[in-house]
Amino acid sequence: MTTTAVTLPPARYEFGADEFVFVEIDQAMSLEANFKAMAITSALREEGLDGIVDICPSNASYMIRVDPERLHPKELVAELQRLERSQSEVAADRTLRTRVVDVPVLYDDPWTRETVLRFRDRHQDPEATDLEYAARINGFSSVERLTEALSGAPFIVTMLGFVPGLPFSYQMVPRERQIEVPKYVRPRTDTPERSFGYGGAFAVVYPVRGAGGYQLFGIAPAPVFDAEQRLPDFASGVVFPRPGDILRYRAIDTAEYERLRSEVDAGTFRYRIREAEFRPAEFLSDPDGVNRDLLEVLYR
Structure with missing residues (x-):
């Protein structure tokens, strides 16, 4: 397509x-x-x-x-x-050097779910969770179908902003397949660190705990901001994502989440990263084919 x-x-x-x-x-x-x-x-x-x-x-x-x-x-x-x-x-014949990165996410986790339930009075649909609401307004038959779509195609980091390390990322699919959700009616006063949030057509991983208004879909085991630079991926700076990075928000289970959190605590966690050449013109003509090739590079 x-x-x-x-x-x-x-x-x-x-x-x-x-x-x-x-x-x-x-x-x-x-x-x-x-x-x-x-x-x-x-x-x-x-x-x-x-x-x-x-x-x-x-x-x-x-x-x-x-x-x-x-x-x-x-x-x-x-x-x-x-x-x-x-x-x-637009970007005709240009080749961009980029990184393709595996970003594990535990969708529908207990920590963001607890936060979601505490702030239902600020939400468009107080009777549903953020995932249930997002699945319904985007035409998915279930939360599982929504998370499959989120994991199924990579996102490109379009900018970093507001707080250090927060990567605004946009899914690399045709516009008619973009997942879109509004922000909360009133922002939350609390959001767990590493929450995977979604607002408009942008996905983010919250680098620190604090206020927030994006719908909460899950949590990542690994940070995107490391002020102490304990982890190897932060040796050259406190912020991991870069504009132009291509991220795959891969769905994981609780066992893998706990294992990866143990690696983070031990200071040994490494993101799976592959250097790649990305040609925007090729992507615009065959997004699904280019995405398939990028993910093959990532998991080769």
Whole structure:
């Protein structure tokens, strides 16, 4: 099955004081918009322009921090417009280096279920769990069918934000198969660390305990944020996910969850990671085939 073609408008460029340039690819999130943002920011990194301090891709936009004494923001905009023109065909013929990562998730776990039940007065449907509600409004016959769909196709990390390490990820399926749910009517005041949440069309793993408004579907045994950098996967930084990572939220049972939690506690846990080349144009023409190949690489 192919994706529905999305025609992207010309990008909108804005200045933030004299240090930032914000570029909106599209007002609506789509895989095409995110692929274009990734392609432009990747090309910009490769150029290594003097004066660029930071490059931050987002869902359907990106922001650049610049040192105006070394590179004038207007000169940067001219370069970004050139890169935009070079990407007029969304990510055409471009190859992105990425990581494909196995992210185990215990769906319908006792910890997030207890949290869900404590905050039913803030939910659209107080009589159902978050999973039951999500399954119903997305046309699934059961919670099991919903979790099969969540596990069945990978997600791409479109941005990190709000709290350190929180990966906004968007499932790599045609738009008509996107799972979508609203956020809670009123946010919760408590969400367990490592909860697997869903809001709009985005999945996240909560890096720390705190407030939250996404529907709660499960919990991950491994962290995405490690302030003490105890685990090997955090040796180069306290945050594990990266924009452009491709994550498979694989359903696990309680026994595997407990085993993996023991590895985390012992400091020996490692994510299953495979380096891969990802061609957005190929994905847009054959999403199911590309996903199948990516998962074969991951579990080879």
